[in-house]
Amino acid sequence: MGRKNLKANHELERSHVMFLSKETFYLVLILAGLILFSSSENNQAAKPQVDPTQVILRSIQTADGPQLEIRIGHLVCKTDQLTYQRKQGPEFTVQPVGGKVQVKSERQCISSAQVKFSLPWLTGER
Structure with a gap:
């Protein structure tokens, strides 16, 4: 047992x-x-999370010369110049100049390393 x-x-x-x-x-x-x-x-x-409502413009150097890089969310485009007009306001020309982004209208000229816009503001929704 x-x-x-x-x-x-x-x-x-x-x-x-x-x-x-x-x-x-x-x-x-x-x-x-x-x-x-x-x-x-x-x-x-x-x-950092990508904000799809923000437009970011930067100057980049490519084989074709300076280009303007446009980022909206994950979309990236390149061009040598762009023009925009918000509602009935003045027309702005945006182009890369000296490694910076230049935003130019009849009344003013601004240069910066990068420029950010709110897409709703840019399209006139706000």
Whole structure:
């Protein structure tokens, strides 16, 4: 009878150890998942999100000479010059000059490394 109890106790201890090791394994797996998920969220937060309502104009140098780069969201276009007019206002000419973006109208001339516009403002929605 003593051997049976000893064997039963040994099996009980072994199953208890297996239960603890499974429990530990699942706990480690869950923690690893949480750490991985949280670090991928931090990486996404560190990357700037692209604003589809913002127009960014920059001067870039290409093989064809200076170009105006136009970014709207993920859309990127290049041209040597562009003209825009907002509602009934003055007409503006935008072109790359000396590594900067030059915005010129009859009354003023502005140069900057890059120029940002709100697309709703530019199209007259605001």
